[in-house]
Amino acid sequence: MMPKISIVLHRLLSGTCAATLVRFLILGSIFFVGPTSARKPHIVNFQSHNLFPESFKWDPRAQHFIVGSLCHPTLLSVSDAGVAETIISDSFLPPNSSFVGLSLDRQRYRILVCVHHLSSPAYNALAAYDLSSGRRLFLTPLLSDPDVKSGSDESSDIANDVAVDFSGNAYVTNSGADIIWKVNVDGEASVFSQSNVFKSYPVDLTTSYHKCGLNGVVFNSKGYLLVVQSNSGKLYKVDIDDGSAWRVILNKDLMGGDGLAVRRDGVLLVVSQEKLYFVKSEDSWGEGVVFDETGLEVEKQASAVTVGEEDRVYVLYGHVNDGLMGSVERDEFSIVEVESEKESKEEKIWLYVLIGLGLAYFMFWRFQMKQLIQNMNKKTN
Template sequence: MKLSLPLLLFSTLLFIFLALSVPFAAGRKPHFINFRSRNLFPESFTWDPKSQHFIVGSTRHQKLIAVSDAGIVESLITDTSLPENSSFLGLTVDRYTNRLLACIHRPPSPESPTPFNALASYDLQSNRRLFLSPLRDEIEMVENAVANDVAVDFHGDAYVTNSGGDFIWKITLNGDVSILSKSKAFKSHPIDTTTDYHKCGLNGIVFSPRGYLLVVQSNTGKLFKVNVDDGAARAVILNRDLTAADGISIREDGVVLVVSQEKLYFLNSNDGWGEGGVYDETALERERFATAVTVGDERRVYVLYGHVRKGINGNEEREEFGIAEVESEKESEEEPVWLYILIGIGLFIFFIWRFQMHRLVESLNKKTV
């Protein structure tokens, strides 16, 4: 077996590169961002790939901030025209139209017994508000309605979950509102009324590039697949319930991420989410109260630590909050395996090269003699 000189040189360089890269690949620490914004108590955030920063909402202020990966905070949008005591709940970036979509919610009060829910659309170049579409059900007024999370499809149509009424609104690119789904599937599973989140139904929502919605339900731990054309929905068969599921996101490789206060679930499916499974879960810091998950650059997964429970109390003061990268331990264990395989190939080629060089030297010595 003979190898050309260029191939031998390439093999040697490949071996050296792989040998040096393993410690760095295996030893990279997850990224953690501490940022400061007085009494923000954020419940929602999303990643803006164009500006390369996170957009973070507030449950106490009518503002949105930008947070860099170094923790530098800049004011992005302040919308004082929103009703007083409004909160920014779900956020998502429409990458095709460069818009930010934000769920607005103001809980009922003695002065205003009917809650206010709306979807706001902001142009991310000018930060100008494009529309504010009130969200309600004209047939059945839901006193505990909460516009909780939002997803957007390829056409710019947005989909908002109502956690109090267990249905999904649809909002067009121009801000026209209709109800997409009031599927009976959303009310077909038992609820443990002893939990402190038993009134929170449909919550996190994401649009799959394959053309459907995936929605989690907090008080049942179920995941639903919803048709964007007719609103037909059915529960995804899972190997376990997603206890206290809150935010949801999806990676480019199809892995679905669901966050709760205590853990981040990693899910996959081989049949387009007729069935799926949790293949890993990572414990989170309970006291920091994670509420949202998003995917940043290079498929990195981040959760938001907004200390929301303390913020809900109304009398707490806080300056610092966090965004933490979270990794799957199983994925981290599997990644170095491929590097070791490549190193093995490199070693194999390297020893062949050494053998060939040894034979070449012996041949030259014989000719010299």
């Protein structure tokens, strides 16, 4: 019996078996680590005449994106294959009303929409729609000053983005007056936060967005909002109990920051037309670090970011500047997956580390087996 075992072990250590084992180790490492690094970014091209979408969200229940429009009071669904269909069209609103920021209330399966009338006099409101039926649940006008009527030339209000908490309360940023409105689940509105901290930092008047203040907003389950201010590049943390706010200390400003989204691992995504910022915090956003920036296609004018299936990050190229000018017509828009270049490199490094460890383990195993064969041969002889 002993010589037969020795022969089997010798064959196991032969070139063919060894090479097979090495290939197995490498393929196994790639299987567990490699797919996210190896696959191509997901690109969704879709068509809709003069849509010029400013914001979008991923709907996990329906498995499609929901996009708004700067030029029409409509919402479209866009499949991952690029099929676009109108799901809501509100004929009650003026034809050129804009559906700007969006927020998906998953618990109640409704979509909250910031409504802004682009032409003077200005009109701002928050609309809520049931996504199962398409029925409008409420349309609430938004005013920063009760003495200034909606539609007055004195109003500088611009309803921009919206976030929703677990109770169904919505928080709407006002980019013109640097305040935040609150609209409860029944559609009743109030001025929620007008902290002086929002007006405490200098604005670069040479930028095209110098008049755009508070912009993207997201809700954190620990009881606060994160809000980016486009014209100062500052990020604020706002308590949802009393509206108090303070600046999040970052290693760099988020200049031109527009839409926000949060990954499952807590990384905050901040999109501007030039780049996508990846930001993280270890102390519940007292401080944060911009740990990576991914360049975007500036000519396509990105304005929003969302997190889709498998925690994939997507930006919306809606050509919004062209839509605001009103002198350009366009049918094609796109939703593009964007990755952190730094994280992708780190994944590749871990892949190489695992392959190296696998090879080292194999060499150690082969050495041990060789010693075992020699010992068995000695006993046989």
